[in-house]
Amino acid sequence: MNDLQQNLRHFLEKKSLYSWVKLDLPEYTHQFCSLTQIEMECPKCKKSRPFSDRRPRGSGAGQSIPKLESDIYSFRFTCDSCTSGKYVFFVEVDTEEKRVRKIGQNPAWSINLDKDLEKFLEGDSDFLKKALICESQGYGIAAFSYYRRILENSIGKTLQGLRSMLELNNAPLEEIEKIDKALKGIVMDERIKIAKDAVPNHLRPNKMNPLAIIYDTLSAGIHRLSEEQCLENSQHIRVALSYLIRALTQQNEEQKAFLDSMKSLNDFNSESA
Ligand SMILES: [Zn+2]
Numbered sequence: 001m002n003d004l005q006q007n008l009r010h011f012l013e014k015k016s017l018y019s020w021v022k023l024d025l026p027e028y029t030h031q032f033c034s035l036t037q038i039e040m041e042c043p044k045c046k047k048s049r050p051f052s053d054r055r056p057r058g059s060g061a062g063q064s065i066p067k068l069e070s071d072i073y074s075f076r077f078t079c080d081s082c083t084s085g086k087y088v089f090f091v092e093v094d095t096e097e098k099r100v101r102k103i104g105q106n107p108a109w110s111i112n113l114d115k116d117l118e119k120f121l122e123g124d125s126d127f128l129k130k131a132l133i134c135e136s137q138g139y140g141i142a143a144f145s146y147y148r149r150i151l152e153n154s155i156g157k158t159l160q161g162l163r164s165m166l167e168l169n170n171a172p173l174e175e176i177e178k179i180d181k182a183l184k185g186i187v188m189d190e191r192i193k194i195a196k197d198a199v200p201n202h203l204r205p206n207k208m209n210p211l212a213i214i215y216d217t218l219s220a221g222i223h224r225l226s227e228e229q230c231l232e233n234s235q236h237i238r239v240a241l242s243y244l245i246r247a248l249t250q251q252n253e254e255q256k257a258f259l260d261s262m263k264s265l266n267d268f269n270s271e272s273a
Contacts, residue, residue, distance in 0.1 A: 005035050011100065012075060012089055013038055016109050018138030019231040020099045029073070030065040032093070038077055042085035043107050051077035051087055070095045072103065109136040120245045124153050131234070140230025144221035147237050151215060154245075155191050158211070159183050161248030162198040168255050169200065203247055210244050 001009070004026060011021050012035075026032055035053070042049040053076060072092050079085035090104035113132075118125045131146035163179045175198065182194035196212045203210065214237055221230045 004031065008032075008035050009038050012091075012102075013040060014235070015102060016136045016138065016231070017102045017105060019140070019228060020094070020097075020101045022098060023100050025068060025093065025095055025098050025100075027068060028065045029068045032068050033073060033075070035075065038087070040077070040087055042079045042082065044082045044085040045079060049082075049085065050080045051085070052080055054078050068093065068095060114242050116246050116249060117242050120157065120249055121150065121154060124150055127153075135231060135234050138227070138231060140227045140232075140234060141221065141225070143234050144218055144225075144230045144237075147234070147241070148215075148218040148222060151218065151241070152188055152192075155188070155195055156183065158244075158248065159191065159195050159198070161251070162195060162200075164255055165200055165248070165251050166198065168251070203244065210240050214240050214244070 004024065007023055011023065015021060037053070038051050039048055040051055041047070042051075055076060070093055072090055075087075075089040075091065077087045088104075088106045089102055092101050092103050094100070113125055113128055117128065121128060127146045127150050131143045131150070134140075134143035134146065159179050159182055163176060163183075166176050166179070178194055179198055182191045185191055192211075192215055196209060196215065199209050199211050217233055217237060221233065225233075
């Protein structure tokens with residue numbers, strides 16, 4: 001698979017509708033339409049499957065290959081496993097600006113939620129669904145508003161998770177007390193500031209604070225960034241948010257299991273003493 005096919009594949013698999021993506025467009029449609037395989041969630045198999053373009057390829061004998069022009073092109077793929085699951089994409093090509101965007105997709109761009117995220121967010125998982133629907137329609141700024149609401153609503157649980165983490169790592173008492181104060185506080189900016197500061201080093205890849213970056217990007221998005229810039233960053237917000245939530249949740253569950261086991265062992269020892 002060459003660079004063009006790889007980029008095109010990524011574009012078809014991951015991008016929502018209506019957002020323009022820069023692409024190094026080839027001169028002829030033949031190269032542009034030569035992508036033969038992608039991987040998508042099959043609506044019939046209910047699993048991620050390879051999909052192939054099974055349309056017969058003309059030999060092209062006696063025909064010259066047409067130049068790529070600004071127009072709408074279609075892509076069709078069939079599931080390799082069940083051969084009945086299908087995906088169709090309509091892609092608008094802008095040769096002048098060297099960019100493409102999806103203007104149609106069937107089945108629609110997926111809004112399936114990450115299970116860990118759904119569990120953590122509880123009732124707020126509806127906001128996450130709405131954020132994804134906004135993304136699928138190209139409304140980046142609206143999606144950002146939903147992400148910010150999700151972050152603000154879950155700041156209490158995030159603080160709880162951070163508190164458990166600090167406790168487990170024997171953090172100084174004043175750090176834990178700061179979080180307790182934030183948990184009782186009502187000023188959102190203060191709660192978020194304390195939560196940002198409490199993110200432990202092992203959750204800061206290359207010294208980047210995920211909570212600070214997510215929150216600052218969301219604020220910038222709502223107040224300053226363009227629709228396109230928000231759309232571009234939506235996916236990163238989602239990935240970073242999922243990572244942070246998963247880390248906090250797993251740590252808490254492991255901690256609970258650890259404490260339960262220690263208590264059982266301790267009880268056993270005192271009984272048999
Ligand atoms: Zn299938």
